[in-house]
Amino acid sequence: MALNHHRYIVASSVLVDMLGYGLIMPLLPFIVQTRGGNATIIGLLGSLYTLIQLLAAPLFGALSDRVGRRPVILDCLFGSALAYSWLALADSLPLLAAAIALGGVAGSSLPVAQAYIANVTSPTERTRGFGLLGAAFGLGLIGGAAIGGFLSQFGLALPPLIAATIALINAIYASIVLPESLSPKRCTASLPFRNLFGSALIALQASSVGPLLIAVMLLNITFAGLQSNIALYTLTRFGWGPDQNAILFVFVGLCAALTQGVLIGQLQSRLSDAWLASGGLGLMALAFAFVSGVHTGWLLFPLTALLAIGMGLAVPAITSSSHDRPVKTGKELCLAGCRH
Template identity: 35%
Template sequence: MTSPEAESKQEKLGEDHSKKFGMKPLLLVFLTVFIDLLGFGLIIPVLPTYARELQASDTTVGFLMASYSMMQFLLTPFWGRLSDRVGRRPILLVSLFASCIGYMVWGFSSSLIMLFVARMVAGAGNANIAVAQAYVSDVTAVEDRARGMGMVGAAFGLGFVLGPAIGGICAGFGLAMVGFVAAAFSFVDFVLTFLFLPEPPNRSKAASERFGNGPGFYWETIKEPKLKVSLAIFFIATFAFANMETTLVLLTHDQFKFTTNMNSWMFTYIGVLIVLVQGGLIHRLTRKFGEKRLIAVGLALSAVGLVLTPATTNIMVLGLALAFLAIGSGINNPSNQSMLSKLSPADRVGGVLGVGQSLSTLGRIVGPIVGAAAYQHLGYSAPYWIGTVAMAVALAMSCRLPDLQLRRD
């Protein structure tokens, strides 16, 4: 067992190394996360159309969407814990190579089975966010960590905005081309990581702290009175949003006669609005109104957006509905994450946020399956009414959240 003095000395040494690392490793990690979300954004607007071309039912489209998130649910904790033991660099390389293979399989897909394999392999590769976050923790001093994590958040937003736009351009050359372009991005990132990304000299246990807890920890966290409402909102809001995200391309194709290119620009529009809210407004809004009020507003806006989306075939109404959804999501998600981190015990923040992330991913598994099945069997508006009811339940639950703004005042 090491003494407190030895641990303090090792921590100080780690921070000294962090200060010497410079920006290049952080930029490569930024690129990795950016390409993960770029690939996700490239695929989402074209996946339902491609699946239908391969004779998939709408319900099958839901399972196809869910398969990607299922692999992330299973492998995000695994990659994170493994990187604590064997190193960040090798795990990032393996995951990037898996992503490249998954996208290549997409490009060559001629059957639904191949499409499922493509999404599951890509999901396994893109489940490296915990490793990227742990790397940032390893190579930044404490005072610079928020800036490093901010770069990871910016990569999320930028990838989700540019992915659909690039996907729409690529789709003009055939839906298979989208997979080849995503594979090319992943391969470039793999080569750059192999050539230039160093292994941190001192690895923390950052990933294990977030995902290394057993089922008992998850269950106790979910049951904890001051945490369970925020955690439930994580799942419910993501479930409702995933109902929309999975069926939106089906809806716009069937009811609005959108082309693949138009759907790609539609998702770009959603991404831009989310990034504008999360990047430019959320900090000031939180300081002024507090997390509880913002969570309620975000859920209410999302519910209105879900009601309006299938209401008419008027494109202006659709644009307004998607704006409500994007702004609502952009407000609710970071506000609830902030709420959860502040309600968590100081020595368990990482683990509790890991539970929240797992519940959110679970919503991305259940939501597409329920939404696509409802679209096929109950009608095109059914997923949106299911999502609206879910958002209304979450909104009612948000009344039980503590008002952190009053505590600060």
């Protein structure tokens, strides 16, 4: 029972962290434009977030193998609070880029949280445990996008400040109630920053996890590309502002939450992880095939629903499969679980 309670604490931390993230993402193109940036800058900053997170996640995963999951999760949460505050105060593109880079570093809390869940759940419960994180992810996007869309009418600096406050409260709460999931004897003694890329290459070449890591990487690249540019896409094609984009993010978050909080739990007992992953990837491919040809705004809703449902099925199934393989260090779990 205690372990189940702990995973709900981790999920609540992910939920509040994503609440802050959901506040910012629909507004980022508009924030960049007020600093003199264009579409290219918006794309580069979105890529910067992803690149920094790609580099930071395995580092934090290795560090969590050495010092434990709890301190890494807490540092990421406090880092999110600092990043959102910086984003609100940044008055130039270089400062904005620095804030986004820090946000990418702090955003590595989700894969470490996945490693935490892997430590406190049995293999039979693991997919459901990752589904719980996915539901928290989706609900955070729902609440964050709704709040951000409402607050943006009072100024673009207010949503990041609210996000910083939420992240700080979340970090303080987690520091009080979140226990460590690794016993001292399970912590590794190796240096976390030694030969990082060599370790990543070894993991990619391993027959047990390499194909799964590549699948997750390609999946995240495709979804992150849409996620980072959807607000600019809707602004250019349909003239949507922060309010309309917030509605779309709320809808996507709701679909993701229902998929990973309800649907995957029902399907897991009937279908294997391989079938769930294949079906989810098929839905995403179908949606991507049609999204570029949309000329009416409301058609984005059924297509993004397919994307969210497909992502909600594929990610927990693939991630769960990677955790069931022999390689189970935090570094490799984080390589498999990068968010964007």
